[in-house]
Amino acid sequence: MHGLTTGIAAIRLRTGRSSRQPPAWSGTPHAQEDMRDMLTGSRCGRLRILSTPGFGRKIVAPLLSDFHARHPRIVLELVLSGDVVDFDDDGIDVWIIDGRVKRAAIVARKLMPLQLVVCASHAYAHLHGLPQRIDDLADHRCINFREASGRVRDWRFKVDDRMQRHRPVARHTFNDADLIVQAVLDGLGIAQLPVYQVCALLAEGRLIRCLARYAPDDGAHYLCYRRERPLPAHVRAFVDYVTVRMHALHA
Numbered sequence: 001m002h003g004l005t006t007g008i009a010a011i012r013l014r015t016g017r018s019s020r021q022p023p024a025w026s027g028t029p030h031a032q033e034d035m036r037d038m039l040t041g042s043r044c045g046r047l048r049i050l051s052t053p054g055f056g057r058k059i060v061a062p063l064l065s066d067f068h069a070r071h072p073r074i075v076l077e078l079v080l081s082g083d084v085v086d087f088d089d090d091g092i093d094v095w096i097i098d099g100r101v102k103r104a105a106i107v108a109r110k111l112m113p114l115q116l117v118v119c120a121s122h123a124y125a126h127l128h129g130l131p132q133r134i135d136d137l138a139d140h141r142c143i144n145f146r147e148a149s150g151r152v153r154d155w156r157f158k159v160d161d162r163m164q165r166h167r168p169v170a171r172h173t174f175n176d177a178d179l180i181v182q183a184v185l186d187g188l189g190i191a192q193l194p195v196y197q198v199c200a201l202l203a204e205g206r207l208i209r210c211l212a213r214y215a216p217d218d219g220a221h222y223l224c225y226r227r228e229r230p231l232p233a234h235v236r237a238f239v240d241y242v243t244v245r246m247h248a249l250h251a
Contacts, residue, residue: 044073045234051096053080054177058196067241074234082148093235095224107227111246114219115195119207123187130210137168141189144170155192157214
């Protein structure tokens with residue numbers, strides 16, 4: 001992201017919330033700038049985006065250079081976090097998350113399906129074979145993902161049109177998806193990962209997919225922002241840009 005300027009959206013105008021006290025405009029440069037942007041509809045200002053780490057690195061970050069070229073007056077900051085999402089955080093303008101959002105004050109746009117694949121290296125398959133059924137995972141060296149909350153993430157499958165969760169006994173556990181990918185490449189075990197993390201490795205033949213017939217299809221990535229009228233122009237520009245790009249990729 002060469003030449004990409006970063007910054008934090010310090011304060012924004014909130015509208016349509018008559019039950020809450022309006023923000024106290026302090027006259028700071030950031031406050032005055034954001035007020036001007038709202039009133040003029042200008043596509044400039046500070047935009048802070050929060051994304052899950054893997055999706056942020058693989059999908060969101062590569063889009064920022066082109067977006068910045070189209071909107072050079074919008075100052076961007078991409079924050080990667082696996083923590084529980086806090087929609088009351090006034091420092092964030094846009095959230096990109098996994099899973100549905102049921103909150104009246106938040107608009108959630110579906111960007112793309114969250115596809116999960118179980119994969120292994122050729123070296124692992126040669127030594128240990130591949131699971132053919134979910135129950136076979138008990139006999140394999142599984143690698144689990146530990147979330148920021150400390151909870152180990154369940155593996156998800158679709159069996160007879162019903163979603164099923166499974167937590168295999170793990171030989172290894174990591175809190176970073178890139179570490180899990182490397183461990184799978186090194187033949188340490190098998191793991192369930194988002195397809196965007198491993199699609200190139202699968203296409204190149206470096207990894208093998210298994211248990212494909214049990215792949216879940218209920219997940220998705222969502223772009224979320226506050227339900228405001230009018231929506232700040234720089235936020236609208238980013239929301240529309242990412243939505244169009246994602247739909248073009250998965251049309």
